[in-house]
Amino acid sequence: CLHISAKGLSQQITLSEKNAPLKKVLKEVARQAGISVVYDETLLSTFAPVNIDVKNVTVKEAMDVCLKNQPLAYVMEGKRITLVNVMPERVADSSITVTGRVVNETNEPVPGATIRIQNSSLGTAADGNGKFTIKVPNSKSVLIVSFIGYDSKTVAISGNTLNVQLKPSQTALTETVVVGYGIQKKSVVTGAISSVRAADIESQPVTRLEQVLQGRTSGLTVAASSGQPGSASSVRVRGITSFNNNNPLWVVDGVVVDNGGIGYLNQYDIESVEVLKDAASQAIYGARAAAGVILVTTKKGKAGKMTVSYNGYYGTSAPAHKLKLLDATQYATLRNEAVTNDGGTPVYADPKSFGKGTDWQAQIFNNHATRQNHEISISGGSEKSTFYTSFGFLKQEGIVASAISKYERANFRLNTTHKITPWLTWGENIGYAYDKSTGIGNTNNEYGGPLSSAINLDPITPAIETDPALAAGAPYKDNAVRRDAMGRPYGISPVVGQEITNPLAYISTRLGNYNWSHNIVGNTYLEMEPVKGLKVRSTLGAKISFWGDETYTPISYLNSSTISPRTSFARGQHQGYNWNLENTVSYTKSFGLHNLTLLAGQGAYMENRTKDVTVTFYDIPADNFGDASLNFKSAQANRISDGNEGIDHRVSSLFGRINYNYGEKYLAEGILRRDGSTRFGPNHKYGVFPSYSLGWVASKEGFWPENKVVDFLKFRGGYGTVGSDDIGDLAYLATIGSGRNYTFGNGDGEKYLIGYSPNAPSNPDLKWESTSQTNIGFEATVLRNITVAFDWYNKKTNDILQKPRIPYYVGAIDNPAANVGSMKNSGIELELNYHNKLGEVEFSAGGNVSYIKNKVTFLGNGVKTLADKQERFQGMPEIVRTEVGQAFNSFYGYQSLGIFQTQQDIDNYVDSKGNKIQPKAKPGDFRWADLDGDGVITDKDRTFIGNPMPSWTYGVTISAAYKGFDIVVFGQGVSGNKIFQGLRRLDITNANWQTKALDRWTGPGTSNDNPRLTDLDKNKNYTNPSSFYLEDGSYFRIKTLQIGYSLPGTVTKRIGLQKIRVYVMSENLLTITKYTGYDPEIGGTNALSIDRGIYPQARSFMGGLNVTF
Amino acid sequence: CSNKFLEVAPKGTFLESNYYQNQEQAFNGLIAVYDVLGWQSNGFVTKVGVLDAASDDHYAGGGGSSDIMAFQVMTNWTVTPATGPQEDLWKKGFAGIFRANTLLAKLPGVPMDDNLKKRYAAECKLLRAFYFFDLVRFFKNIPMPLTPIATDNMYNVLQVPPADVYKQIETDLKDVIAEVNLPDQVDRRSEAGRVTKGTAHALLGKVYLYEQKWAEAAAEFKEVNGETPGQLNAKYGYNLVPDFATLWKSDATAKFNSESILEVAFNSVSGGVWSAVGSTDGNLLNIQTGPRNYKRIAADAPDYVSGWSFLVITPELFNAIHYDPRYNATVLNMDSLVKNNIATYDPKAGYMNTGYFLNKFAGRVSNQSKGGGATELNYPQNLYEIRLADTYLMEAEARVKAGEASGAGSRAYALLGAVRARVGLGPVLATLDNIFNERRLELAGEGHRFFDLVRTGKAAAVLGVSRGFVAGKNEILPIPLLELENTKLEQSKEWGGTK
Known part of the structure; x- marks a missing residue:
């Protein structure tokens, strides 16, 4: 048998051949349709040549023309067409002639449906009325009726007539x-x-x-x-x-x-x-x-x-959620309270006089940020060559400080394949993109940036100082304060300082600055098939990138501690180059029901060949980005430069894979890969990673009962090991670092000398980190319309590559790399999809849900906690901790047992010996749990108080189509995690509060969750990491909602188009969450879910258009 | 692929196995040992900052109660094994010791001039002794590696009794003094900052003083201070500078002046940036100690920069020094500047504001870096670890403790008198009280006060009620918590441990 395989299903066939061999025509149909045609070569050669001239017909129509007047029928199963010889054969006397009719779900005939006798090669096809006649060996024979797009059906003979109803196939099994x-x-x-x-x-x-x-x-x-x-x-x-x-x-x-x-x-x-x-x-x-x-x-x-498509949308974005912050009156009232609680005198004589004050969020949020994305693609080709090419353009404004929050990208793609000879194909896939992005500088960082500033600035300070008298005084006088277009200074807070600055002033210092990049990623390959089933492929891929940034810093005075006394203009230029070469040989062979595919390959990878140069000129005579230039040659001493080169990271690999299945019923796969990496020394340069997996399609078994519940059922399971060499380059060697500098001499003899010393001890035994995983799952199609996939896994990482802390008394500046640590992840995953056509309504729903549990199982002998990869919040001790037995980087802190309502509560809070545990506390302070029972609150009373990583993640898609209309709703969510809401600066006691502070403790019975206000915070109500800062991180979000309308085919054809569809769409339409910050979705490097003022996701509304010519 | 594909040259990086091959590389290793003198952490923790915050002369200050926690907890004595400056100070000391040990171990194999080699070794030993001295004073119970610790022995290191550490320091310093290749003086223009034999005598004297070996201390100090207090010691070039106020300048005349014995060098050319505060070679104290939102009004107002108001001066020190000639050089009285319409600042923005700032270090516009990097992080003012006025007073103290006379005509009297005479004060009896009072006023803000209180047993009396200092505990810092994990180290008894 020849097995032609391709992709795509609902293809239109266009074919014109005269006196062509049937085999050639069939192959062309298969190729255009992206399906497989299975036939017996010797049989096929005996048939007459074909004349065919069809345009945009269905596969069925094309097949019918091909096989017209030929003694052949065909069976369409999913994406495979099997040709069946219908030449009458001698049959035993017991044979019965069965006649029947094949109809679809609406009782329409199914012409061309294939009727095959089970366990034989005999069969026939239904005629134009869906009728058929077939001789079967005996009354126990079983017929298999199938047709493309329908589920095949197995029917037992029951008499001489048989009516079969087929149901449309909705399974994904042919994918x-x-x-x-x-x-x-x-x-x-x-x-x-x-x-x-x-x-x-x-x-x-x-x-x-x-x-x-x-x-x-x-x-x-x-x-x-x-x-x-x-x-x-x-x-x-x-x-x-x-x-x-x-x-x-x-x-x-x-x-x-x-x-x-x-x-x-x-x-x-x-x-x-x-x-x-x-x-x-x-x-x-x-x-x-x-x-x-x-x-x-x-x-x-x-x-x-040739197909030409346009896809694009245009719309606007707005913040979905604003923080509830105090207005000026509330702020002044609470400030007075905090100060008087500490024994001071009120700061603001008449809080009411301030009114509402400045809404800093309103100053930086943009409710009409625009976004658009357009792409035109052209694809097509001939039998010899095909191509896909596209040009796209995307432009989006951020919703925060849009003037300095923008993104633009233009991209181009060209994918081609060329059949040089019937057995030799050459192809390439190349993508190029240029992007330009402007960022707000600091996001999810409590130390500044527009968001953090808007949250922490006092609402009394005006956004713009409009009173000329005040604008002429301190601090505006004689300082390089930033001014608006009318020359009025942006307000500077007299009470909130440090990195927290007027965001409008901050924005004005960053106008024009941007990052850019050019990326070219592509590959080219040559594929040979010298012998049927044997493919040799050689692929050369590369990524070439150039990126950089342009930053101008004006002279500015944002507040007393954020002063930039000099201009500077910095340019960074970077380039990177990666390549990889892969050669593979694969061989596919089927004999009988045995299907075997072997793959062997070799790969070489080179990455990290980067070169960087940055240069900064200080004191250039320009007062804005547009005028800044490196052509202004400031004094040599004021030109600072730096550079860097990456060290090649190379990996050399050999790999092999064997796939075997028996009748697509019993499945087995084995993989072996050996990698060598430059990141390890001679002792462990190479790592070997094996895996195997098995599958069993139970529903293919003969004993599998005909039933309407489970049509398809596959069990599968596997075990394997994969690795990682992610520890940085040269980590196994002891290197000498520079930068341990010192100055000798004074005056003109002064020398700034570069000192060198060892970085860390070497570890010649550094080796691969390995992750072993067991996975067991099943896939099923139930009730014809529902597909289910379930997986359970248990994943264990061993020999984790890290730089475990060595004792500081060793004195090394860095820790040596080592393989220390183990971690376990286990979980279950379920994917469900449903599709049905109810009358004229196409309906489908899909969903997935995953549960994961992470546990650190080993951190080194005698080591209980991981010292690095921590996250801190301002002056607090670490707020996450990695400890054996716990999930990686779980929230760690003190436990609050509520609030002392009275002095008596404090006096009654005693340890086992009757000593007061918090003798210095005042009513309104937190009662901290004395977990170690030593009678005092110390660092040892901290414990694990939540996991930043969601244990459940899920997504749901529902779509429906009726006539030309279609609607898609996609929602997604997580649960089981906590979020650290760290939005207020603790070291700036004058920082604004969220309205939660209005629920503070003000006397017995007023609150058991929000402590009294205090600047001194002697009980560390606010400066202890504790559950006070944690909130439920669960959310469900309607990520996208799209409603579209496609013009009817009759209309589109008239105007010469294939398809035209308009749609409206919303992104992040609705988020359901209890979380009080901007956005519950908070990514991060060491730990997710730490909110220091994250740039929130926008809610967008867009209109779009798809056109296909 | 061949194996060659997997061989990558460590371009731009030296490997330890092929470094220390010549004199230049040995010298580079020596620079790294000196580098630790100016150690400042990314979290702005410095040795002087910690010691000032811990003393009765300063409050931590800053922007709020959690601004540089390591300072705050020293001021209100809420240090715990998990929160405090201990990790930074511990790291500092052992980093210096490691670098010194590394070079000492490598030097014998370096093909270079033998005498030069001996000088480098002496410098390493002196600096190692200095780092050990800091560590043993801060922590009492420390390990004492004298060679680079081998990887396989890393977790087996034990603490040694403090007496052994002192003994080793003495041995090292005596070796250094005996080393003929270590000069008595260095060329101020090109080599100032490198330690000399004078440095070794001064440090050894100070070590003896802490060991209460009064006579030995006095002898070492005398070597440093010279025959006649107040006059040039020609051997080492030491002499008090005439104008006290010039000690706190950053020009060529002020740096490495004749009074400087062990000085920590900073510069404004290292281009320190916010992302790596600890890597700057600029002095962080300058921006830290300046008043918040300082603003000149009068044309002749001093050119302070607007700083962060750390280490503000307490009313106690203000009262003690107010009428002393050193007051103006020591204290920046902002409230007085405000009252006289000379300048303004923001008294509310500074935490624990007293209105008095540490004038010795408050950053000056004239001192601001003109080079690259963040202006705030690149002030060039140096710090004195040991200066001559200090060794004068220490010698006087040692002599009085040893039972020598303190009245007119005695050497102690002359030493104390010389320090006073330099600022125009008349002589007083060299009683211990007078000496310690002089130390407080002369050395205010330079990081001496806390150790003086502890070694004289006065810490609890001075810092107990007002600050929360606990006797029998706060004299030393706890061993950093992480350091106890997986090692054989034990926490000190003072901190609930077993050592």
Whole structure:
């Protein structure tokens, strides 16, 4: 048999051939349709040549023309067409002639349906009225009736007539999925792989690819690190795998791209994204797969008519939620209270006189931030060459301080394939993007930036000082204060200082500054098939990037401690170059029901070849970004430069895979990969990563009863090990560092000398971190319309690469790298999809839910806690801690047992010996739990108070279509985590409060949660990390809602278009959460869910258009 | 791929295995040992800052009760094993010791001039002794590595009795003094800041003083102070500078002046930036001690920069020094400047504001860096670890303690008198009270007061009620918590431990 395989289903066939061999015509149909045709070569050669001239017909129509007057029938099962010889054969005397009719769900005939006798090659096809006649061996024979787009049906003979009703197939079992170095039919995949398809990707207005994955697949946690347009999100595949880098490996068309690097992709160019979740599917990427692998496939051209598409939208964004902050009157009242509570005298004589004051949030939020995205793609090709090319443009304003929060991207793509000879294909996939982004500088940081300032600034200070008398006095007089267009100074708070500055003034100092990048990511390949089933492929991929920034700093006086006395202009220029070369050989062979695919390959990867130069000129004579230039040659001493070069990170790999299945019923796969890395010394340069997995399609068994409940059922399980070399370069060596400098001499003889000393002891035994994972799951189709996929896994990371703290008394400036630490992740994942057509309404619903549990199991002999990777909040001790037995970086702090209402409460709070535990407390202070029972509140009374990582993540998509109308609702959420709401500056006692402070304790019985106001805070009500700062992080969000209308085909054809659809769409329409900060979705490096004033996600409304010519 | 593909040259990086191959590289290693003298943490913690905050002469100050916690907890004595300056100070000391030990271990193998090698070794030993001295005073119970600690022995290191540390310090310093290749003086223009034999005598004297070896201390100090107090000691070039106020300037005349014995060098050219505060070689005390929102009104107003109001001077010190000739150089009385319409500042923005700032260090516009980096982080003013007035007073103290006379004609009297005479004060009897009072006024803000209170047993009396100092506990810092994990180190008894 020849097995032609391709992709795509509802293809239109256009074909014109005269006297062509049937085989050639069939192959062309198969190719255009993206389906497989299975036939017996010797049989086929005996048939007459074909004349065919069809245009835009269905597969069925094309097949009917091909096989007209030929003694052949065909069976369409999913994406496979099997040709069946219907030449009458001799049959035994017991044979029965059965006649019947095949109809569909609405009792319409199904012409061309195939009727096959089970366990034989005999069959026939239904005629134009759906009728058929077939001779069967005996009355016990069983017929299998099938047709493309319908579920096949097995029927027992019951007499001489038989009417069969077929139901439309809605299963995903005929789908293919992209796996490492190949494509597999989903029904025979044995690993845990989740896919997101073009349709889902296109329906979301995203600036970066990882955002489309949020809530779309199980086993994935995606959290935006900022609502700043164009900023990356934290992506975690099955939780936190290591202490270091937990970013998955992104592979775009076979090219490995680092996590930050996928920003160059345009969503409309994506054909599919596959998330490889378990070791069995990841193992082929061995060395770098530990944090998961995400395969991105871009769109390819298809032979036939040229297709031109436009996709685009335009809309506006606004903040979905503002913080509730005190107004000026409330602020002054509470300030007075805080001061008098500490024994002082009130600061503000008449709080009411301040009125509402300044709403700082209103000063920086933009309710009409625009956003747009456009892409035109052209695809098509001939039998010899196909192409897909596109040009896209995206532009988005941020909702915070839009003047300095913008993102723009233009991208271009060209994917082509060329069939040089029937057995030799050459192709390339190249994407290029330029982007320009302007950021607000500081986001999710309590130390400044417009958001933190708007939260902490007192509302009494005016945004702009409009009183000329005040504007002529201190601090505006004689200082380089920033002014608005009318020359009025931006208000400077007399009470809130440090990094907290008037955001309008701050914005004015950053106007024009931007970051830019050019990225070219592409590959080119040559694929040979010298012998049937044997493919040799060589791929060369590269990523070339250039990026940089332009920053001008004016002379400014933002407040007494934020002064920039000099101008400066800085330029950073960076370049990076990665390449990889992969050569693979695969061989596919089927004999009988045995199907075997072997793959062997070799890969070489080079990354991190970066070069950086930054230069800063001080004291240039320019007072704005537009005029700033390095052509202003300031004195040599005032030109500061720096540079850097990356050290090559190279990996060399050998890998092999064996896939075997028996009748697509019993499935097995084994993978072995060996990687060598420059990051390890000779002792452990190479790591070997094996995996195996097995599958059993129970529903294919002969004993599987015909039933209406479960149509398809596959069990699968696997175990494997993948690795990581993510420890930085040269970490196994003892290096000498510079920068330990000192000055000798004075006056003109003074010398600033560069000192050198060892960084850290070497560790020649440094080796691979390994992650082993067991995955067991099943996939099923139930009640015909519902698909279910379930997975359970247990993942263990050992020999975690880190730089574990060595005692400080060793005196090294850095810690040596070592393999210390183990962590466990276990979880379950469920994906459910439902599709049905009810009358004229197409309806589908899908959802996924994942549960994950993380536990640190080892941190080194005698080591209880991890010293680095911590997160701190202002002057507090660490607010998260990694400890054996707990989840990685869980919130850690004191436990409050409520508030002392009276002095008696304080006096009664005693230890076992009757001594007062908090003798210095005052009514209104927190009663801290004395967990170690030593009678005093110390550091030892801290405990684990919550997990920043959600234990549950889920997503739901519901879509419906009726006539030309369609609607998609996609929602996504998490639960089980806490958020640290760290929005107020603790060291600035005059900082504004959220309205929660109005519920503070003011006397017995007033509050048991919000302590009294105090600046001195002797009881550390506010300066202790405690549950006081933690809030429930659960949320559910309507991520996108889209309503579209497609013009009827008759209308579009008249105006010469294939398709025209208009839609309106909303992003982040609704978020349901108890969290009181801006946004419950808070990404982060060491720990998620720490809110220091995160840039919130915008709520957008957009109108869009899809047109296909 | 061949194995060659996986061999990457560590371009731009030296490996320890092939470093220390020549004199230049040995010298670079020596610079690294000196570097630790100016150690400042990313969290703005400095040795002088901690010691000032802990004394009765200063409050931590700053912007609020949690601004630089390490200072705040020293001021109100809420230090706990988890919160305090101990980790930074511990790291500082052992970093210096490691670098000194590394170079000492490498030096024998470096092909270079032997005499130069001996000088480097002496400098390493002196600095190591200095770092050990700080550590043993701060922590009492410390490990005492004298060679770089091998990886396989890293977790087996034990603390040694404080007496052993002192003994080692003495041994090292005696070796240094015996080393003929260590000069008595260095060229001020090009080498100032490098330790000399004078530095070794002064440090050894101070060590003896802490050990209460009065006679030995007096002898060492005498070597440093010279035959006639107040006159040039020609051997080492030491002499009190005539104008007390010039000690706190940053020009070429002020830096490494004749009074300087062990001086910590800073500069304005290291380009220190906010993202790596600890890496700057500018003096952080300058921006830390300036008044908040300082603003000149009068044309002749002093050119202070607007600082962060840390380490403000307490009313107690103000009262003690108000009528002393050193008052103006020591105290910046902002309230007086405001009252006289000379300048303004923001008294409300500074935490624990007293209106009195540490004038010795308050940053000046004239001192601001003109080079790269953040202006705030690149002030060039140096600090004195040991200066001649200090050794005069220490010698006087040692002599009185040893039972020598304190009246006119005695050497103690002359020493104390010389310090006073420099600022125009008449002589007083060299009683211990007078000496300590002089130390307080002369050395205010320079980080001496806290150790003086502790070593004389007065800490509890002075700091107990007002600050919360607990006798029998707060004399030393707790061993940093993390340091106890997985090691053989024990917490000090004072902090609930077993050592």
